[in-house]
Amino acid sequence: MGYDALLWLSFGGPEGPDEVMPFLENVTRGRGVPRERLLEVAEHYQHFGGVSPINRLNRAAIEAVEKQLVAEGLNLPVRFGNRNWQPMVEDTVARMKSEGVRRALVFPTSAYGGYSACRQYDEDIERARAAVEDAPELVKLRHFFDHPLFVSAVADAVVAAHAELGDRPGIRTVFTAHSIPESADRAAGPPAEGGRLYSRQIAEAARLVAAEAGIGEYDVVWQSRSGPPQVPWLEPDIVDHLDALHEQGVEAVVVSPIGFVSDHLEVIWDLDNEAAERAAEHGMDFARAATPDADPRFAELVVELIREHVADAPVRKLSEFPVAGCTVNGAPCAVGCCEPAKRPAG
Ligand SMILES: CC1=C(CCC(=O)O)c2cc3nc(cc4[nH]c(cc5[nH]c(cc1n2)c(C)c5CCC(=O)O)c(CCC(=O)O)c4C)C(CCC(=O)O)=C3C
Numbered sequence: 510m511g512y513d514a515l516l517w518l519s520f521g522g523p524e525g526p527d528e529v530m531p532f533l534e535n536v537t538r539g540r541g542v543p544r545e546r547l548l549e550v551a552e553h554y555q556h557f558g559g560v561s562p563i564n565r566l567n568r569a570a571i572e573a574v575e576k577q578l579v580a581e582g583l584n585l586p587v588r589f590g591n592r593n594w595q596p597m598v599e600d601t602v603a604r605m606k607s608e609g610v611r612r613a614l615v616f617p618t619s620a621y622g623g624y625s626a627c628r629q630y631d632e633d634i635e636r637a638r639a640a641v642e643d644a645p646e647l648v649k650l651r652h653f654f655d656h657p658l659f660v661s662a663v664a665d666a667v668v669a670a671h672a673e674l675g676d677r678p679g680i681r682t683v684f685t686a687h688s689i690p691e692s693a694d695r696a697a698g699p700p701a702e703g704g705r706l707y708s709r710q711i712a713e714a715a716r717l718v719a720a721e722a723g724i725g726e727y728d729v730v731w732q733s734r735s736g737p738p739q740v741p742w743l744e745p746d747i748v749d750h751l752d753a754l755h756e757q758g759v760e761a762v763v764v765s766p767i768g769f770v771s772d773h774l775e776v777i778w779d780l781d782n783e784a785a786e787r788a789a790e791h792g793m794d795f796a797r798a799a800t801p802d803a804d805p806r807f808a809e810l811v812v813e814l815i816r817e818h819v820a821d822a823p824v825r826k827l828s829e830f831p832v833a834g835c836t837v838n839g840a841p842c843a844v845g846c847c848e849p850a851k852r853p854a855g
């Protein structure tokens with residue numbers, strides 16, 4: 510079938526208190542995130558003993574995908590590598606090379622385009638290949654924000670969260686995704702398509718999920734911003750938005766972290782703690798919808814994306830957005846696609 514392995518490429522997270530600061534330094538290397546922000550984020554990790562759930566969740570998702578591959582008769586070993594923490598993708602690609610892998614597919618744990626969600630994973634692929642002599646060819650799978658299996662898994666989680674609040678009238682559904690700088694959103698996507706690919710894909714995913722879940726009124730908001738306060742990022746922030754909803758008389762909210770595939774630290778801290786607490790201060794009922802990684806449809810989705818390459822399976826998608834994100838050896842989708850922001854030297 511032309512491919513020898515699947516590389517599961519993710520963000521990474523610390524697995525002990527001493528790993529938190531070195532991890533954060535890896536994440537923010539050269540990105541101008543203020544030191545105070547780092548110390549504040551470190552504290553969020555320390556609330557959980559310095560352990561992010563992200564690596565454990567990736568390992569569990571990989572196990573489900575391995576089972577699904579076997580069930581579908583595909584012989585493709587899965588290897589796990591991260592951008593910011595062990596197992597580092599450079600080491601994983603070196604291991605794959607020593608195992609005789611010549612060509613591998615790559616599943617990035619992000620459904621969307623944009624620099625942080627897509628192009629930076631291409632940079633990871635480039636960096637890892639540059640570190641390994643005669644490195645395997647690495648073909649990254651496409652964006653899946655509009656895949657029917659992703660949309661239906663997220664929609665069922667939203668329906669379940671509504672049920673938790675008693676399915677009463679007046680519950681507001683709020684979709685949230687990681688905020689990014691306004692400039693990064695403007696630069697997101699192939700330049701010929703006018704930018705804002707990240708926020709447009711998030712809005713489209715929210716529309717598709719709301720339609721499938723039978724929800725009329727919903728909002729799309731942002732979370733977990735960092736960077737200096739004078740730099741504009743996508744708004745409104747989820748916590749400010751809860752204040753606004755309270756002022757409008759909304760008494761119950763379902764929050765769906767549509768921008769993420771698993772319950773990593775930004776979900777369990779920024780939503781389950783900070784946002785839930787603000788809702789409680791307002792006397793609002795709050796239910797957080799599950800992320801899709803543990804849903805059986807998520808493993809099916811990954812294998813279906815693989816089958817598009819190894820078995821010419823049809824490309825299933827619910828939106829009119831062009832297929833994007835499938836790259837070879839980290840070469841961007843188009844010239845100038847999702848260009849990283851120019852950062853001041855030093
Ligand atoms: C779009 C997007 C996704 C979704 C796509 C995807 O899933 O890849 C995402 C995921 C994640 N972000 C994560 C963690 C962090 N992100 C940070 C910083 C930043 N994120 C950004 C964007 C995104 N981030 C941006 C524009 C920055 C500013 C600095 C920079 O341009 O790099 C920082 C630094 C401290 C801070 O400023 O908050 C941390 C610790 C974790 C792991 C959590 C865990 O450990 O469980 C995950 C999955």
Ligand SMILES: [Fe+2]
Nearest residue numbers: 625687733775
């Ligand atoms: Fe992030």
